[in-house]
Amino acid sequence: xxxxxxSTVLFGALHQAVPDRVPAASYAQSYxxxxxxIDPDRGRQVLVEIEVGGCGALAHSDGASAQAFGxxxxxxxxxxxxxxxxxxxxxxxxLRGDSGGAGRNRGGLGLWREWRIESPQAQLxxxxxxxxxxxxxxxxxxxxxxxxxxxxxxxxxxxxxxxxTNMMLRKGDVIRLETSxxxxxxxxxxxxxxxxxxxxxxxxxxAPSATRSYGLDVPVE
Numbered sequence: 001x002x003x004x005x006x007s008t009v010l011f012g013a014l015h016q017a018v019p020d021r022v023p024a025a026s027y028a029q030s031y032x033x034x035x036x037x038i039d040p041d042r043g044r045q046v047l048v049e050i051e052v053g054g055c056g057a058l059a060h061s062d063g064a065s066a067q068a069f070g071x072x073x074x075x076x077x078x079x080x081x082x083x084x085x086x087x088x089x090x091x092x093x094x095l096r097g098d099s100g101g102a103g104r105n106r107g108g109l110g111l112w113r114e115w116r117i118e119s120p121q122a123q124l125x126x127x128x129x130x131x132x133x134x135x136x137x138x139x140x141x142x143x144x145x146x147x148x149x150x151x152x153x154x155x156x157x158x159x160x161x162x163x164x165t166n167m168m169l170r171k172g173d174v175i176r177l178e179t180s181x182x183x184x185x186x187x188x189x190x191x192x193x194x195x196x197x198x199x200x201x202x203x204x205x206x207a208p209s210a211t212r213s214y215g216l217d218v219p220v221e
Contacts, residue, residue, distance in 0.1 A: 004028040008135070011056075015138050020059040024107060024183030025135035026069045027053025027144070031179055032127040037087050037119040045086050049077065054100050054108030054144055054181030056135060063108030063182035065095055087118035096145070096178055097203050101134075102213035103141030103184025104191050109204060110145065110179035114152075122169040128162040130180040141184030142213060148178040188213045 008025040015022040031051035038044055055063040079090045091114040100107035126149065134143035149160040152174035160167075169175070196214045199205045210216040 004030070008056075012136065012138075019139060022138070023058045023063065024056030024101065024103070024138040024141055024185050025144070026055045026063070026108075026182045027110060027130060027135060027147075027180040028069075029053075029129040030127075031147070031177060033175070033177060034125040035086075035088065035115060035117075035175070036123040036125075037117070038121040038123070039087055039119040042087065042119070047077075047082060047086055047088065049113075051076070051111065051113060051177060051179055053110040053130075053147075053179035054135075056138070056144075056182035057101070057103050057105035057107045057141060057185035059105070059139070059185055062106045063100060065100070065109035065181075066111040066179075067108065089116040089118055090114065091116055091174060095204070096181065098206050098209050099145040099178070099181030100204065101137045101142040101144040101182060101184030102188040102191075102205075102209065103137055103139075104186025104188065105141070105184065106191070106195075106199065106204070107135070107137070107141070107144045107182030107184045110147070110181040112176065112178045114174055114176045117169050117171055117173045117175075120171055122173070124164055124167040124169055124175060126160075126162065126164045128177075131162040135180055135183045137183035138185050140187040142188060144181035144183050145178075147180045148176075150176040150178075152176060189215055 057063040099110040130147040
């Protein structure tokens with residue numbers, strides 16, 4: 001975690017010397033989640049996932065979305081492989097709208113991922129960050145979204161802390177992770193209407209965000 005964060009600090013300092021060559025802050029951490037399923041027939045099985053988030057925008061482009069950046073080079077485990085080997089079901093996996101910081105160039109999007117427990121019991125351990133301090137923007141750009149972790153049980157969503165050790169889960173529980181996006185670069189009001197409209201169409205941003213951050217009036221449907 002420390003090396004991830006140090007890199008963003010160094011980028012922030014270098015921005016003062018070479019502002020057109022340094023990106024805004026990225027998610028800058030490793031989202032480590034461990035799920036140990038407990039089943040009388042299959043025994044104990046362990047899944048360790050390291051998720052990523054959004055990269056910071058640059059002076060000349062938007063940030064990359066849901067991409068390993070900085071001090072590691074992770075690739076996601078295919079959903080089909082996990083479901084074949086462990087009593088877990090994925091309910092969804094995709095880009096997280098409104099997670100990239102607004103700017104003339106928008107920060108990259110984080111991701112969301114949901115696991116449902118199919119074994120009688122399971123244990124959850126996490127080592128996460130960015131729950132309090134979002135990735136900063138540069139040159140007037142806005143910060144990316146904070147990370148979040150939830151337990152969804154019996155249809156109710158319960159926020160969880162960033163650091164958990166061996167939290168007991170039961171069959172049917174759903175764990176939802178939302179990772180941070182990158183910071184934006186430049187004044188959001190300078191982003192073209194065509195770019196904002198495209199982000200809306202692709203659901204990278206919502207109508208309220210288009211109005212609040214970019215000043216684009218969007219009809220309410």
